[in-house]
Amino acid sequence: MATQLKNLSDFSDTDIPSAAPYRFGIVVAEWNAEITNALYQGAYQSLVNNGALPDNIFNYSVPGSFELTSGADILLKNLHLDAVICLGCVIQGETRHFDFICNAVANGISNVAIKYSKPVIFGVLTTDNQQQAIDRAGGKHGNKGDEAAITAIKMASLAETLNG
Template sequence: MATSLKSLSDHSSKNIRNVSDRTFGIIVSEWNEEVTESLFSGAYQTLLDHGVKKENIFRKNVPGSFELSLASQWMAQEEGIDAVICLGCVIQGETKHFDFICDAVAHGITNVSLKYNKPVIFGVLTPNTQQQALDRAGGKHGNKGDEAAITAIKMLGF
């Protein structure tokens, strides 16, 4: 969690193994594109910084965060993919839509990870405002994309 004391881009180097031969799928929601493109940039660069080859990073886009669950299932079922990173942003609105979408996506991504016994990482921001989203997508609180990529790397070293 990003706070004034901890950035999403800060991480421990414990359990980081060589992942240069591993393959990663990154699924990016097109909704809130300004935010999700920044999340993707953070995740992609973090993977490269940890030795992942460009040709071992596969990106797919989906219309919104709700579609991350099914897209992650399609990607996770591919034998050549070692870990999947799901990136999205659902900003609180005036209706309960936010609650339903966030709950469904969290459960869906968890279920895919358990079904395929692979890391499927929840890199979805659930802020109250656009500014909070930007603060967590490369702004003053770091980048959730960085955190998601590090989580995937660490889970492969478990």
């Protein structure tokens, strides 16, 4: 697998616009909190490191990854935001529950983005086991929270450019 040796959060060859003019919401699932807290720390730090003002970053928790869709919808309905980052972690178990949750969350996040014409970023780990989640939440494969934050910055900039 190509990702076995790669840090997926390396943006050294990418131009990242300043996050200073934008307001971001971050919705974090409480389920698998060890992982989602690490994702949040990565996202928050990446936003700040790229110029976002801490007062323009709004963090809210929801019970689990399934509720990320509703959380993003509530944020966009009630706050003036340029992008919302959804952070969660669903780890494969013994039942098909994993498939239903992952599919519902991916579709729900897409639908919220379309509903509001705002970037809503899928920062949800969907892993086979705990170790894969750890590897992608600040471990050897980087931090998916970092990636979600950079995506949010780039998409907010694109929206501003095209929407004037």
